[in-house]
Amino acid sequence: MREAAVVARLTREITPGLGPGHVPGSLADFYRDLHRRPELSFEEHRTAAKLAGRLRAAGYEVTDGVARTGVVGVLVNGEGPVVWLRGDMDALPVHEATGLPYASEVDGVMHACGHDLHVTWLAAAAEALAAAREAWSGTLVVVGQPAEEAGGGAAAMVADGIHDRFPRPDVLFGQHVTPGLAGCCPHTPGLTLSASDDVDVVVHGVGGHGSRPESTVDPVVTAAYAVTRLQSVVSREIAANEAVVLTVGRFHAGTTSNVIPAQARLGVNVRTRDSRVRERVLAAIRRVVEAECAAAGCPLPPDVTVLPGCPTTVNDACLDGEIAAVHGELLGAETVFDSGLALGSEDFSLLAPRGVPYDYWYLTATPAAVWEAAPGEGMTEKTAAVPGNHSPLFAPDLSVLAPGVRTLVSAALSRLADQSGPVCGSPRGRTRGRQAPPMPGTPA
Structure with missing residues (x-):
């Protein structure tokens, strides 16, 4: 150029x-x-x-x-x-x-x-x-x-x-x-x-009257335990020098206060920079949710669907x-x-x-x-x-x-405006150049 x-x-x-x-x-x-x-x-x-x-x-x-x-x-x-x-x-x-x-x-x-x-x-x-x-x-x-x-x-x-x-x-x-x-x-x-993935989770319970929880398997409580447990995936399973974010941004369950619903749904977002770490985090999400459902005695295993987003x-x-x-x-x-x-x-x-x-x-x-x-x-x-x-x-x-x-x-x-040489090409390096205190861009 x-x-x-x-x-x-x-x-x-x-x-x-x-x-x-x-x-x-x-x-x-x-x-x-x-x-x-x-x-x-x-x-x-x-x-x-x-x-x-x-x-x-x-x-x-x-x-x-x-x-x-x-x-x-x-x-x-x-x-x-x-x-x-x-x-x-x-x-x-x-x-x-x-x-x-x-x-x-x-x-x-x-x-x-x-x-x-x-x-x-x-x-x-x-x-x-x-x-x-x-x-x-x-x-x-x-x-x-x-x-x-x-x-x-x-x-x-x-x-x-x-x-x-x-x-x-x-x-x-x-x-x-x-x-x-x-x-x-x-x-x-x-x-x-980073890369971004969404994970859709459906917890299957047994619905019933809010006055008789003993006759139900409450998916709200089960999903809440899963949300809490998921917070430890990054802090306890991923090395501190890896850049990973796990966010539960959606929790939907029920329609009224005196009915225990039959299902609860979670929306989880994962940001990673390394494909191997990504696979570990996605596997951990599935493991945690399945374990919480098993512990609660859910009638069916959860549905865990990965919706790949951006590379x-x-x-x-x-x-x-x-x-x-x-x-x-x-x-x-x-x-x-x-x-x-x-x-x-x-x-x-x-x-x-x-x-x-x-x-x-x-x-x-x-x-x-x-x-x-x-x-x-x-x-x-x-x-x-x-x-x-x-x-x-x-x-x-x-x-x-x-x-x-x-x-x-x-x-x-x-x-x-220049025909004198080739465009820069692959491989795409990771060498850092100009340095300053980080200013994170947050497009999506």
């Missing part, structure tokens, strides 16, 4: 209105419109139409309805590499509590993870690159992905033939908004996001180093550092065919006033204290609109 300083300078030249402190009104209006009208996974019809319309107006060949609500725009501009830029589009079933003048108008639905920002960045970056065709050569593919929050969007796009129907990527780029003082661009070479996200270390250098030149060297492994998860990596390198980085977006008022000392404590992804109070600072466009544009130009 060209030198980082050259790519950064070219990026500034083709995005003259996106310098530090600039928030173009049209960009902010587009973002606010998306934020007011969020849509859940696989329901992003309006959002997809907005993105598709801007891509068509910029000269892209656009395909709608990929994996139901996905959008793919293709711009062929001579010989050269094929670069994919991806942004996810869906919102969450969260009641917004930010009090913003452009807060969600859809009851119980909110862009609590910042995907409205992602679409805004993606659309504006695509437009800037289309308007500067003379500065680069190759093929740009813009992917508006549905259903990242549901965990099935990327897999659905692959199943719908995205790798066969559109130019196959030589490199894939993506980014995510995250808590932290607005203006930083954390990068992590190698492993950056690990492992940045190509060479590629990440090059893009981090570009972003350092663009935003300031002090803004780019290694944020380390986060136990959030993403399906982004599924869009990269086997052997294709990818890079996934973050942009911090906590308003300065919120950051300064947060309790704690240092980056780690303050990051934990400010509203983060999935919070009903999550409200990114609009100052990140412009730099988020430039980070995507510069990543694309690092390949499209």
